Structure formats: C-alpha cells, structure tokens
Amino acid sequence: MCATPVHVPVLLQEVLENLPVPPAARILDLTLGLGGHAEALLARADADTRYLGVDRDPEARAAARERLGRDARLTILAGTYEEVWDEPAFQAWLNLQAHEGLDAVLMDLGVSTLQLKTAARGFSFREEGPLDMRMNTEAGPTALDWLEGQDETSLADAIYQYGEERASRPIARAILRVFRAGGLATTTDLANAIYTVLPKIVKGRRVPLDPATRTFQAIRIAVNGELDRLSAAIEQAVHALRPGGRIGVISFHSLEDRIAKQTLRRLAGVYDGPGRHAPAELPKLVRLIHPGGFAPSDAECAANPPSRSARLRVAERLT
Numbered sequence: 001m002c003a004t005p006v007h008v009p010v011l012l013q014e015v016l017e018n019l020p021v022p023p024a025a026r027i028l029d030l031t032l033g034l035g036g037h038a039e040a041l042l043a044r045a046d047a048d049t050r051y052l053g054v055d056r057d058p059e060a061r062a063a064a065r066e067r068l069g070r071d072a073r074l075t076i077l078a079g080t081y082e083e084v085w086d087e088p089a090f091q092a093w094l095n096l097q098a099h100e101g102l103d104a105v106l107m108d109l110g111v112s113t114l115q116l117k118t119a120a121r122g123f124s125f126r127e128e129g130p131l132d133m134r135m136n137t138e139a140g141p142t143a144l145d146w147l148e149g150q151d152e153t154s155l156a157d158a159i160y161q162y163g164e165e166r167a168s169r170p171i172a173r174a175i176l177r178v179f180r181a182g183g184l185a186t187t188t189d190l191a192n193a194i195y196t197v198l199p200k201i202v203k204g205r206r207v208p209l210d211p212a213t214r215t216f217q218a219i220r221i222a223v224n225g226e227l228d229r230l231s232a233a234i235e236q237a238v239h240a241l242r243p244g245g246r247i248g249v250i251s252f253h254s255l256e257d258r259i260a261k262q263t264l265r266r267l268a269g270v271y272d273g274p275g276r277h278a279p280a281e282l283p284k285l286v287r288l289i290h291p292g293g294f295a296p297s298d299a300e301c302a303a304n305p306p307s308r309s310a311r312l313r314v315a316e317r318l319t
C-alpha cells in the first residue's frame, strides 16, 4: 500500500503567531485537510480546548483522523465551508462549545498534497489518472462530466475566468475536439490537448510554468465551485467569532486572495467601490492585521515550493 503523501502546512509560523489560542480555546478549522495546522494549534492548546475540523474530502478526513483521532479535543465533520453552517451537528457543536463565540477560524483554501499526488483523484497533469478532480469523491460531477456539459464559449470563459489563461479560446477548442473524438479520458489526454496549443518546449527550451497549469486550475475550480460562495463563508465565519477572535484565510492564487482581501476589507469598513466615498457608512466589524497579508519567507519557499504562491490574511473581530 502506498504511504499517504505528506502535506506540509503552509505559513504555519505565521498562523501560530496570529491566531489566538487562549486557555479553553474554541477553534474552527474549515479546511482540516490532513490536520497539519490542527496538529500544531492543538499542540499549543490546553486540555479544555475544543477544535472542530471540517473538510469536504472523505480521504482527507480519514487521514486527519488517523493523525489526530485519539485527541479527545478534536471533532471532525464532513461538509463544505459554505454549507456546513446549516448542518445540525455543526450547529450543535457551536451551541454547546462556542456559544460565546470562536477564538479562531482557519481557512486554508485549495487542494492538499494528498489530492494532488494521488493519481486516481485526477487533479494533476503530473500524475496520470481519470479526469475526476472532485474534492468530495462521494458527490457531484467529475471533471469529465463537467466537460461534457460545456460548449466552446462556456469552456473558454471558465478557463479565462478561473485560470486567467489568455489562450483560453484555442485551448477550449482543442479540448472539445479531442473530447468529441472520444480521446479524452485521463489527465494526460487533457494535458496533451492543451500542449497542442501551448507547447511545453519553445525554441528548444522547456517553458518555466507547465502550460497545462492554468487550465487544470480553472477546471478544478469550476468542478468544485471553489469561488462561488467563498466570500459568504468568510463573512459567516467572522460573525461566529467572539470580540478579539481572529480569522486567518490562506489562499494560493490571485482569484482566491482577491476575494479574501475584498471581503475582509469590506468587513473592516474600507470602501473599495467606485468614487472616493462609500454611499453609506460601512459597519466596522473587524480590524485587519498586517493589511498586506503574510507571504512565505524565502526559507519556507525553498523548503516547500508549493507554498510559493500562498498568502495569509488575518482579521480580528472588534465587537
């Protein structure tokens, strides 16, 4: 049996320095993953702490349970950070354990190493596998099902919007051509369709960023609806904090970061709309900690290259 791929928690030091872990802390981790941040936060916490970890991926929950399962302070729930708020088990935990509000909420967005490195999950052009890409393997359309419902315009729009890929239109055309000829079943088939438009080697040199990166990101975001209700989920989490409690949001690409930044700025009463002044005064629910956000140090980037694009944004609830 293969060993579970190791996921190194990113910006761990910054998370530990900026999320409060007081005695009897109440912590909500909305993207538990393999429990890396959870393990480190729990190591700082006392015996009266209660930690709720949520993840939509059954394999991630199983891995986290294996890693931390014997810790009686931890509860693990299945769900998404946008919908779990309506789950009776989640509401019961909040009412019982955190009726005075949460001390800390963590959202470490995106995919884990477990998802990326497991070929059968179909997330990566580096590992040949079926075109799946679902974070929740128990529900929803796979990437192949999703592609079946696209026409050239909708696919190109998704690749452009979620991948910020300038060659979205010819790539969409190439993917659908291969799909209609019955040649699209695996991640390698998808990557090869993309390489017909954007080759990996130009003028005898390998291009620095694999040309499939942006399109894979776009399809993954679309399949999992990753950005659809991120802003609402952040806002909901902020409302669940106690005064002085903090939220930390770690993003891995500019689209996620823009949503995290704009949402937290709005909740901090900062007006980013057109014109110089807000049409009406915005309520000031949080203050921003280190408003530019935290980026990984050079040492972290060198030790853990996937952390390169990460950014942590932290805000503290005021009232």
Ligand SMILES: C[S@@+](CC[C@H](N)C(=O)[O-])C[C@H]1O[C@@H](n2cnc3c(N)ncnc32)[C@H](O)[C@@H]1O
Pocket: 007, 008, 009, 010, 030, 031, 032, 033, 034, 035, 036, 037, 038, 054, 055, 056, 057, 060, 079, 080, 081, 082, 108, 109, 110, 111, 112, 135
């Ligand atoms: C970057 S990993 C988290 C890693 C974790 N902090 C650790 O140290 O092991 C992101 C996790 O969030 C989960 N996830 C992504 N979107 C989600 C959503 N909308 N709701 C719940 N979990 C989600 C993924 O399944 C994945 O396991």
